[in-house]
Structures are given as structure tokens and as C-alpha cells.
């Protein structure tokens with residue numbers, strides 16, 4: 001009998017928690033009402049949406065439940081915040097973002113630059129993926145409509161000092177948005193004590209359903225809707241609410257808060273066991289990202305002189321799922337824009353593999369992966385025309401452990 005598959009790709013998406021599914025099910029059957037209806041069927045659903053809003057509010061540490069606007073996911077939340085900032089502030093046509101954002105922000109910025117003449121400042125990062133703070137400060141100005149910097153990078157897990165970045169933005173009179181799709185549910189957040197104006201989240205990264213998310217909009221900050229129509233979400237996002245998914249997001253948020261100590265404890269320990277085990281067993285590998293400022297579940301490891309795609313294929317044969325970059329960029333043979341922005345040498349960037357764990361993983365799974373990884377890497381290196389046992393490490397390429 002073959003062993004159960006191992007899922008270490010939780011930054012791509014997570015399994016819906018059975019308790020989330022259970023909470024959703026009645027909203028496909030007996031609780032089918034439209035929340036806007038003036039009868040008991042509607043009121044039942046309206047109450048459930050209110051509860052879900054409070055659950056998300058609590059996870060974010062937001063002050064008011066009406067600061068939460070339900071959307072169709074992280075991408076829609078990012079688009080809404082950025083486009084709104086441009087539309088509500090005439091005369092401001094510059095955006096500040098980072099070179100390592102998710103395409104949900106970067107592709108929108110590229111499009112705005114090409115079609116609307118918006119000037120986009122893409123702030124660079126250093127070799128550990130840390131933002132160039134001086135360049136960020138310098139870019140802020142009277143023409144900036146919004147600064148949008150992610151809370152945690154999806155590929156490396158590197159955390160950005162977004163609370164400080166929001167304060168700097170406000171000192172310059174600039175709105176601040178953060179794509180926190182990878183941070184929400186993995187690290188504690190306390191928005192009421194921050195100056196962040198907008199925050200994006202997505203349910204499917206925290207054991208909730210796909211196609212539902214939220215945009216946090218600080219009280220008093222103007223929002224121009226992306227989708228116009230009915231008066232749902234206080235006129236900020238039109239369309240009959242996706243009640244089952246919203247209820248699922250609410251339950252997922254409640255569970256994420258409950259499991260936060262485990263995320264910061266057991267999940268982090270599993271990640272460290274995996275990472276340190278790999279580095280100890282396999283020569284010439286490097287941990288990408290800022291090890292001291294990182295999500296507890298993510299490890300991005302570069303195996304020098306081999307291709308990430310080949311590693312994933314062989315891992316898949318052993319029933320292990322990981323990723324060679326973000327789900328959106330894999331499929332192209334170029335190293336990801338994140339690793340390129342970090343100036344990771346080509347020979348290492350190509351072999352970078354992302355392991356992202358969750359509360360559903362176990363030590364037994366980590367140990368099974370550790371047992372097979374050295375063989376997988378050795379086999380691929382034997383086939384690699386570039387690999388020599390005694391090849392000198394490239395100058396910039398210094399293994400961070402070992």
C-alpha cells in the first residue's frame with residue numbers, strides 16, 4: 001500500500017477545514033434566503049453574514065465590523081483598493097509598490113502604467129528580500145495615490161514592516177494598502193493599533209473556500225466600489241452576497257484565531273525541522289528570504305545546479321506536493337520575479353523550491369520528506385551538466401546554514 005500523499009503547498013491553497021464545510025452546508029439548502037429580503041428567510045442569512053463579519057474583524061484586530069467588505073478573493077480586494085485610491089484622489093497618479101508583489105498587484109500596476117499613464121514606483125529588495133526603505137521614503141510624495149506593499153511574500157514568506165510603512169505613508173499624506181493574503185491566519189494582526197488603511201485577505205489560504213475574501217477599509221477612508229449595482233456591503237461591493245462562502249470565511253477566521261498559537265509553535269517547529277534537516281543532509285542549498293522575519297509555515301530552498309520543475313516531478317512521484325514559485329508563475333521556465341528581484345544567482349534560482357506547511361501537517365510527514373529529498377537531489381545532480389562535487393560556490397551564494 002502506498003503512503004498517503006503529503007501536501008506542503010499551503011501557500012498555493014489550503015484544504016477546507018471540515019468544520020468550515022459543515023458551517024457552510026446549511027446555506028446551500030434550508031438557509032437559502034437573500035440577505036436583503038424583508039422576511040425570515042432573509043433575516044436568517046443576514047444574521048449569519050453579520051456573524052461572519054465579526055469573526056473576520058476579530059482575526060484582524062479591527063475596531064469595527066463595518067470595516068470589513070466581502071469580495072470575491074484576494075485579487076479583487078487588491079484591485080478594489082488600488083483603483084479606489086486613484087479614483088478618489090484626482091491629481092494623484094503615482095503608485096508605490098514593491099518588485100516582489102503578487103501579480104494581483106503587479107499586473108494591475110503594469111496595466112495602469114500602460115493604459116492610464118500612472119507612474120509606478122516598484123521598490124526593490126535586497127538579497128534577503130527586505131524592502132529598500134530609503135527608496136520607499138523617497139518615492140512618497142504629493143502625487144502618490146497609494147502605497148501598496150504586501151505583508152508577507154508568498155514565495156519566501158519574508159515579512160515586510162507594514163505598520164512602519166503605513167506610518168511613513170501617512171506622514172507624507174499617502175494612503176496605505178497591504179496585500180495580507182499570506183499573512184492573515186498565520187501571524188497575529190492588530191489593525192486597530194496600526195495606521196493601515198486597506199488590507200486584502202483571501203479565505204482559501206486559511207482553510208476556507210475559494211473565491212471569497214475581504215477588503216478591510218479603515219473607518220473614514222473613502223472607497224469607490226469596483227463593482228456597481230445593488231446596495232450590498234453598504235454600497236461598497238454590489239451583487240447578492242455569496243452567503244455560503246462568507247459563512248465559510250467567517251468560520252475559517254474563527255478557527256485561524258484559535259489555532260494561532262499552534263501556527264506560531266508546532267507549525268513553525270515542523271518547518272524548521274524540515275529546513276534544517278534538508279540543509280544538514282544536502283550540500284549546496286540555500287534558504288531564500290529573511291530567516292529572522294518570516295512566516296512560520298514557509299521555507300524556500302534553492303538547490304544549486306538543478307531545475308525546480310524536475311525536483312517537483314520527482315517529489316510528486318513520491319506523493320509529495322510543493323511548489324517551484326508562486327502557482328501563477330510556475331509554468332514558465334524563467335525564475336520567479338521574486339527571486340530575480342532578490343538577485344539570487346541563476347544557478348540557484350532555477351532550483352528553488354517552496355515548502356509551505358499548515359496545521360494539518362505532521363512530524364511523520366516531515367521525516368518522510370527528509371528521507372527522500374537527498375536521493376531526489378543527488379539523482380538530478382548526476383544528470384546536470386553544470387554540477388561538479390567540487391564546484392566553487394558563486395561569490396554571492398553562501399549557504400545560510402552549514
Ligand SMILES: Cc1ncc(COP(=O)(O)O)c(C=O)c1O
Nearest residue numbers: 073074075102104154181182202
Ligand atoms: C500574496 C497574494 N496576493 C493575492 C493572491 C490572490 O488571491 P486570490 O487567489 O484569492 O485571488 C495570492 C494567491 O496566491 C497571494 O499569495
